[in-house]
Structures are given as structure tokens and as C-alpha cells.
Amino acid sequence: MYKVLLVDDEYMITEGLKKLIPFDHWNMEVVATAEDADQALDYVREYPVDVVITDVNMPGKTGLQMIAEMKDLIPDAAYIIMSGYQDFEYVKTALNLRVADYLLKPVNKVEMGNILEKIQHQIQQPSQELANRLIHDDISEEEFCRYIAGRNSLWIGIAKEKKGFISSSYQVLGQNLQLFISDQEEEAMIEKAFEPPYKEHFHQFKDLVERSLFYGATPLNQDEEVFHYYEPAYRVIMQGNIQQILEELDWLEKMILEKTPKVSLTKQLFIQFLMDVFHLFEYLQGDDLADVVKKVQEAATFSEMISFIQEELSRFLSHYRMNENVASVLQVISRDYQKELSLKDISQALFINPVYLGQLIKRETNATFAELLNKQRIKAAQQLLLSTNDSIEDICYKVGYSNVGYFYKVFRKLCGKSPKTYRLQVMTEQAEDE
Template sequence: MSYRIAIVDDEEDIREGLADLVDWPGLGYTVVARLEDGRDAISFIQSHPVDVILSDIKMTFVSGLELAKYVYDQRYDIKMILISGYKEFEFAQQALNYRVAHYLLKPTRLSEVHQVLRDVKTSLDKEKAEKELALDIKNQNEEMLSMLRRQFFAELAAGTLAEREEIGRRLHFIRLPVDPDISPCCLYSIRIPHDGPYMAPRTADQEANRIFRFIQQAYRNEQDCIQHIPLRSEAGIIRMAAIDVTGGFTGITYIEEKVVHHFATVKSRISAVLGKDACLEEVRSYARLMDLVPAAPSSSEPEPVPNDRLSVSPGPEPVRFDPLVIQKAKTYIQEKYNQDITLEDVAEHVYLSPVYFSRLFKKQTGRNFTDYVTEIRILRAMEYLRQPQYKVYEISSIIGYKSTKYFFKLFKQYAGCTPTEYRNMMP
């Protein structure tokens, strides 16, 4: 990487000599400005990015020391290197107060300048690496927090998280300052229909994940008193949760209005960036977070508060959210379905033992692992069968079956007809 350096000296011979004689590219720098006074330097850095300033300490209007003080006071991320004559060396101690990186004496030797520049570059490289590491850690922490919030709502809606004390503990852990007994929330969906040319299954999955990540980022800019948590994506639908973090004193009307208002902004971004239309679906409002917990068999099911102002799907069944580990397993299967994928592979991917994963998968999906993989493959086969350029035996291989005869057998068991018969039924 090349760092940007500005040379500041009121003596033209020194200024131009430094600019022309030093091997800047070889040292990892690009000279972006040659300036004759600290006043010019201040004006320049206000509108141009600079990494290093090499400046004389004594100049007519604004000295190098004053320039260093300005950089320090304004918190510019710029390394200062000051050059002075022997008589001005008493300023060196003062320069330390402004975190000047190096101090050179006139007459400067080229070898000394090179060494100082190498030292500064080493320091810049180290700081850059530390910033990148800190950013990576921050991004990982944000991603982990997002996953934990998704997991929380998934378990809440699935009924696997029901104890009030544990819900409160988990809310604190995922940094949602709400009271589950009084804070209203919403479950809603964003539909993004696919109206373009046919898209292959794997490409469609990648597109869905891309849109999911985009919406996740877009809603980060809309967080205020309402927190929006993207939960999962499926076939053009993004499942979302929204919760009031004001303390629960605003009521359902407020969170509904906020959901609509925030969605309007995100909808515009989806249209502008992705070129897709979007709409709200399946909006279900709850007077308190605890109402998301499915009722016990002996109790009446908590009813969501009806909302005539929003576009609500008429279906009586609440939206089902799988636990995060099952979501992750399903995503992995959908990505690897055409390979020789085993239950052990998926269990290892989600960090569970094969036996426990098998039981959990059956409990949460109602199907065993093999049946689910078969279903994914047959559904993909149906997609390919709608495209006449693919031969049936080619589709068998594409979806992961080496034996066409075996593929025919499974397809007929699932669809009630052979692949050829299915294709012939297509309009």
C-alpha cells in the first residue's frame, strides 16, 4: 500500500529537493502536495486525505509546530515529521506533546530521511493491521449478536424458550433492553417477488441470501426506538421481527406505525439498489413479547391484535420459525444437495452429534434427514424439468444421483409420476 505524504517547507530548494531526490514509491509513499507554509497545509488537509506530513518547523505564517498542534487538536490521523535547525532543537520537547512521530535536524542526510520514512511506514502498517483486526472483530461480534437475536425469536416462537426468568436473561445477553411482560412486538414478512427470467435453483438461493444481507444492513440505519431483526429468508420472503425498546409505554399502534414508516424507507432502497419491488405481508402484532410464546395445550392460544391498517395475510396459522441450528442445517443441505452429502456431514457443520442432530431435525421438521434431502433434490429436479434444454439423465446427475433408474424410482414415489410424464404435463 502507498501512503500519502505532503511536504511543507518555505525554502523551495529543500521542498523540491526532498520531493525529487527521495525514492518515494520505493519507500511506499506518494507525494500528494508540495506546500510552502503550514497555513497551506491546514487548508490542504481539510479537503484531501493525507497520511504523513513532512514539515519544516520554522515558517513565515504557520510554523511546523503550530501545524502539528492543529493536527493533534483536530484529531487528524496523520503522522507528523518535523525538520529543524540545531538552534530550534529546544522545540523538540514541545513537539512531543503533539505526538510528533519523528524529529530531523538540518542539514538532513538522505539516509536519515529514508530510515525515518521506513520507521513511519512500519508504524502505519502496524496501525492499519490493528484497525483491520478490530473491524473484523467488530463485524464478527455484530454478526454473532444478530444470530443470537434470530435464535432468540426462533426459540420463542417455537415454544422452546418459555420461562420468564430465562427470557429476561437472554434479552439482557442479546442487548435488547425490553420488559417481556409489557413491550409490544411484531412478526412480519417482506415479500420480494421474482419477476425476471427463470433462475436456476442454486442461483435463486444465492440471490435470496444476497437480498437477506442487504435488508439486514438497510434496517441497521433505521434502528431507533424500534429494533428490527431479520430472521430468515425463503422463496422470496424475508421473515422479520420488530420490538419496542422504549420500555413498553407506547403501545401497539406506535410499533405498527414505525414498522410501516421504516419499511417505506427500506422499500425505496430495495427498489433503488436491487431494482425490485417489495411489500409487507403477514404482519402480526402482539401486545407484549411473552404473547409470542405458544400457549400450553390446556390454555387458549394468544391471539395477535388485528391490524386493519396493514396488509395482513388472512391465514390463521402463525409464522413458524425454526431454531437457528435447523436453519443453518437446511441452508447447508440446500447448498450441498447435489453432492454426496451425509447426515454426519451436516451434523458436523452445525456442531452437533449425528444422533442428537437426527432426533432434533426430525422433531423440528417432521421429516427425517434422508427424506428431506430427497425432497430438496426432487424439487430441484422439477425446476430443471421445466427447462427443455436439460435431458432427464442430465438432471439426475445434476441433482446428485448417479443412477438414473434410482432417480426415476424416487421421483415417482414423491410426485406420483415419472420425470418424463411430469415434463409432458408442463404447459
């Protein structure tokens, strides 16, 4: 609500205006009255207002003198002058002070209403501009503090309709809502106290809104280290056991609902899960993969996203069964990738010809044994690069390579960059997101 101050040395005038004019119709409320200019000036020094309606002739300072001083205290306020004297000099001075309008007593209700409607529109313009700039992160902390100076408490919230003294359309997860800032608690979908540093808390609130809408009634935590939990899931995928993959999806779902990370991280995690499954089984290509990614990204809620992923996996896995020998090879790679592995040794353990086993692996996964082993090792190396401070040489040995130069070559081939560049780039991106 916009704050209105009434100033008149006649008590009946201020009380009459409060009863005569439906200020709330223009989103305004009378917060105080004053009997003279000095009393009014003392009030706005402590409690800035948006609209001042004042008499001209008062004991001591005139209304025009008061306005001239108030301009330094509340430069953005709108001023309406009332007078029982139709004096051109008063009107000319008032216009020089950029007063909103000049009314003769007794005040006409319709005329006053027209002026208040015009003022409401004028006040809303800078507020709307500020709201749009705030949402697009185009306003400094200092500028925002100047704008809200004098307001004792602030609330930030999201609602289906405009509220507060700042409100702007806000698109989130397919919904068109109103993000608002108010100096009082409102009825809203989500709302919390808004305190400095405002820009930091504004970003936190936008994240809160997105996660609240996405996860629904789930209690919110916020663990951003979810990819540390993904390695066991990846090992299950690499084993090629269809039933275990479905069980792993259930585990990931429960884990995410417990951690409730940023929505972008959750979607990225499940896209990675789908891509790893589909790449292993060579199920989707090109445009199909892009379509799957798009649908996950567009999911408005966690349950909607999980339902889509379960449907995609069930449709694929219902008619797919991996060769048992190939599944055994994948299980060995997933479990023992740090060791020195060879297709010949594994084929002997399975009592199968190594050439034939290699052909089966290629047919089932569209990759060679060496390619699958390298993929597993590099995946493990990526995890260690991001979760430890180990040297690249130590990581090379930990994931099963004995030659650092060869490790660099394979890593660059699969990741498009060196291990050092990969670590720096991802760490930098994570720091920017925080």
C-alpha cells in the first residue's frame, strides 16, 4: 500500500478526507495526519511517505514552504495542495515545485479521485522499472537501499496476482507468477522476510521458489554435492543389469528428495543417468537424445520428471535383454577397473573364446572392451579430479593406468580437454553458480 500523509491545521478537514476518499481503491492508506508543517516534516524524516496532501495556509510555515523542504527528504513523493483561496500566485509556485495538482476547498471527491488515480500510475512506473531490473539482476545493492530507505521491514514473496509496492511478472517452471516486495506480510504462495544484503537474499529467494515449486511438499535442505553420490549408480549402469538399473533409479529419486539440491543440478543428474544408460545400450541417437533432454529440462515438478524418466526406461528395458557374458564383462569392469584387466583373462574366467567375446561386446554395446574400460576409468578420474586435491599423476594410477602420458591422451579424447583444464573449468563454473 502507498503511504499518504494529510496535513491541515483544521482537524475536521483531515478526518473528513479519511472518511470521504476511499484511498484503498488506489492502493493507498492514510498513515498519519499533521496539524502544521513542522509536525509533518518531523514525521517524514522518520517515516517517508509516497503522497502528501496539504493545506496551503497554516500557522507558521505555509504548505508550499513545507513542500520545498520535504523535497530534500522525500524527493519522489507526490504532493497535492488544497486551499480555500483561488490565488494564481499559489498555483504558479505550486507548479514550480512540481506539485501533482491544486484543489480548491471544499474538496470534490471525483476530482480528488482523478488526481489519486494519476498519482498511482506515476508511482507504479518507477516501481515497475525497478522490479524488472531487480529480476534481471540489473540494479546495485546501493541503488536498491536508496529506493527502500525508511521502510522498517520488507517481505519478498511470490503470488498469482500483484502485491506489495514492487511487483513483476516472473516465469518459473512454466508458471507465470508475480514476484513482489512488500512492507507488510501478504497472502502469498511463498513469502519470507527480506533483509540486507538484498541482492544475495534475492537470488536465494528465487532458488527457494524454484525448489519449492519443483519438489512440492518435500522439506527443503540443499546439498549441492549430489554428483558425489552418482558414482555407485554409474557402476550399476555399467554392469548392464536391467533390474538393478531400475532399482538404482528408485535410490536416486529417494536421495534427491532427501538432499533437494538446486533444480538445475537435479535435472543435470537425471539427464546424466539417462544418457549413461542409453549410451551403454546404444538405444537413442542424435535428435532422439536431444528430445529426451528437452523434456527433462521442461519438467515443472520432480514427480513429473521422474514419471517421464521411468516411462522412457521401462519402454526401452521391457524389450531389451543383454547377453549374460557381456553383462559379466561390464560387471568386472565396473568393479575392478583400477586393476590390470584384459579381455583374454576375463574370457578365460568365463570359458569363452576371447575373439567371440569381443564380438559380443561390440554387438551389444557398440564399443570395444578397451573403450568400455577407458570410459569407466576416465569417469572415475573425473570424480577424483572434482572431489579430491590429489595430483593428476596420483589419480592416473588410482584409476588403473600405469602410463601418465597415455592417461592424458585418453582423457583428452573422451573429455575434449586435459585433466588439469577439466578440473579448473568445472571448479570455476561451480564457484560462479554459488
